[in-house]
Amino acid sequence: MQSVLSVISGTPLWVWGILVLIVYLGMTAMRPGRRSPARLSLVPGIFLAVALGTLLNSAPLADSLPLWLAGCLLGLGVGATWAMVLRIGIDRTQGLIHMPGTAFWLVTGLILFGMRYAIEVSMAVNRDLVEESLRSTLPYAVAGLGTGMSVGWWAALMMRYFRATDARPAST
Numbered sequence: 001m002q003s004v005l006s007v008i009s010g011t012p013l014w015v016w017g018i019l020v021l022i023v024y025l026g027m028t029a030m031r032p033g034r035r036s037p038a039r040l041s042l043v044p045g046i047f048l049a050v051a052l053g054t055l056l057n058s059a060p061l062a063d064s065l066p067l068w069l070a071g072c073l074l075g076l077g078v079g080a081t082w083a084m085v086l087r088i089g090i091d092r093t094q095g096l097i098h099m100p101g102t103a104f105w106l107v108t109g110l111i112l113f114g115m116r117y118a119i120e121v122s123m124a125v126n127r128d129l130v131e132e133s134l135r136s137t138l139p140y141a142v143a144g145l146g147t148g149m150s151v152g153w154w155a156a157l158m159m160r161y162f163r164a165t166d167a168r169p170a171s172t
Contacts, residue, residue, distance in 0.1 A: 007124075007125070010124075011117075015117070018113070019113055022106075023106070023110075025105060025106075029102060029103075029104070030101045030102065032098070032099060032101040033098075033101075034091070034094075034096040034097070034099070035096065036095055037097065037158060040157060041154060041158075044153070044154040048150070051068075051143050051146075055068055055143070058140065060137060063137045064140040067140050068141065069144060070141060071142060071143070071146075072144035072145070073144075073148060074144075074145055074148060075144065075145040075146060075147060075149035075150075076149075076155075077148075078148070079155075079156070080152035080155060081156075082149075082152075083152070083153040083154075083155075083156030083160070086099075086100065086102070088157070090160065090164040097157065097161055108149065109146075112142055112145065112146045115142050116139055116143065119142065120139060
């Protein structure tokens with residue numbers, strides 16, 4: 001029990017801030033609502049910018065980039081598929097997308113956070129793992145997966161929005 005408490009207390013505060021943000025955004029996505037394309041673009045844009053900045057500042061870029069890209073490509077497919085089957089309404093006259101409430105982003109965000117946290121804790125506790133290239137770049141694969149899911153979801157939603165010809169809201 002002591003080691004669990006020491007891991008939790010040794011975690012930087014900004015990590016808990018990210019967890020709070022994930023829970024907040026996930027809870028927000030659980031409520032149905034009308035959102036503009038610009039508002040729906042904000043979170044994926046921020047995640048993409050942060051992920052690319054982190055990736056470019058990583059020491060083993062040659063090692064981390066392939067795993068990040070692989071995770072990102074997988075995530076693009078998952079996110080785009082999710083957005084294509086999502087029952088949305090599009091109101092082009094008001095410039096809004098009617099979104100259903102879904103727990104998808106809360107569950108996905110918590111899973112990705114948990115995976116990344118577990119990998120980082122494992123590497124912090126077992127310093128010899130940091131020496132292994134694959135294990136030290138695994139967090140980038142998880143980050144790529146999350147980034148890809150977010151960007152794929154956004155791109156599919158925007159494609160549906162801009163292809164819509166009917167100006168009336170569809171049934172949600």
